[in-house]
Amino acid sequence: MRPLRFVALGDSLTEGVGDPVGDGWRGWAALLAGGIGGGPSVKSVESVEFTNLAVSGSQTRDVLERQLPAALALRPDIASVVIGVNDTLRCTFDIQAVAARLDTVYSAFTEQGAVLLTACLPDPGAMLGLPGALARPLARRQRAVNAVVHALSERYGAVHLHAAEEAWLTDRAMWSADRLHPGERGHRQLAVRFHALLAEQGLATGSAPSPEPEFPEPTKSASLWWLATAGTGWVARRCTDLLPQLMTLAVDEMRHRVRGTSARLDLRTAHAVSAALAALSAGEQQPDAA
Template identity: 35%
Template sequence: MARESLLPASGRRVFVALGDSFTEGVGDRDERLPNGVRGWADRVAEKLAKAQPGWRYANLAIRSKRLRHVVAEQLEPALRMRPTLVTLYAGGNDILDLKTDMVTLMADYEQLVAQLAGTGATVVLFTGFDVKVSALLEPLKKRNTFYNNRVRAIAEKYNAVLVDYWCLDAFHDRRMWDSDRLHMSKAGHKYLAGQVLDQLGVPHKIRPKDWEPPAPLSLREWELRQRRWVHDWVLPLFGRKLRGVTLGDALTPRWPGPVKVPRKGGLKKLLREKAGAGQEI
């Protein structure tokens, strides 16, 4: 049975996405789009426009951002846009910093949600997924559980829509993840877009991949994958931490907008139209 739509039947329609790499779209590569990625939020924006013409969309999320960066850099621009729909995922990078005080983090998170909910917009929140990256990260599971329990409680308190990412069994398939094992693949972003749309009661035709069960890896294949992962992702990550830099330092928001999303052709059509007119995003 289709869920009743939570979106306004008429009036202003402005969707603003806030957060980090999860919302920016990292893992869903598309060099034709800003920052070279697409992601679930772009897909949601396009389906919103298809269901209800007139939607405008901004995506202020940038990879590697901590919660404090989202508050300092994204909150005020978002409020100025007078959104009617806001999505927020933030805090995942803070969890990976062992010096983070989780109680303080979630108090700051709640304050951010309270300000967003105070606008009257529909607010969508996400729990985090238990990504099986490495046994070395298993001690973080307790922190993830604390984060998720607080997000669920905050969502209920502020009448926010909750996408309980932790409970989405489809993400136990490694093909839903990019080669860094921390970010969703194109299939993962597409599936998550469908989950968000379902929670909002927006019709769509996104369907999960009909995959055969993944083939088991031989010991040699597993070792090769481990070495490649360490070489391509782990060592560069530690190198950046030692230098005090992040992948998002030189980036700007993909859609600082809000831009009007074409009902047909989506955001790629918008880019083509602006390029033809010699306009910037």
């Protein structure tokens, strides 16, 4: 009997940044893999074959064009797709394009019969502690991505984790020095919560990952050194092309706050999300109309 195949797609979060093991990263998906077993959709298995295709810096386009073909070739029983934060950090951000890509990815896995795992994520501005005028535009973008992920997860029957809120976000013990990636404890928290959702559906029969770290937490000096030598560069590489636009967004934000019209910005985003989802629905109905 072949092993159950679990494939993970995404960016640095799924790659495991913040949870170092040896010379590489481990992360929540690898931790989760050890506790997945057989369920209603697959026969009981003794082993799990885990493949992590996630690459740091990836956007939804990368998942669609590069990771998805490799994942489908593996014919996974379970596939996780956790992506979107890097899209919000780019000047090319387009919620309609994000929605269309995610719809294609989700559809491809469900058509193959894979169980789909998804998650909504916290906005990077809040995690970095940016000033309000800079943080709010990023938060609005992340809320838009999360709204799309929520809607599409429901459409495709995904096992969805609400990771964009709750107390774990404000617990510094969960996060690495860069404040954008979970540390080992945070990655374990994600794995434990995904395992609980899968267990509810009979899709995870192995033992849940331990929530307690296996390795000592990095010292403050070690964390600061990593941030200075690698972490800051990570943030800079992903935000450089956004900074000019972000300043424009911040000015627009402040102008609306002075006028008392900030609600218009939220309404504009809500309309964009609705239009993106409506476009997908219209595309589905077109062949029938023909």
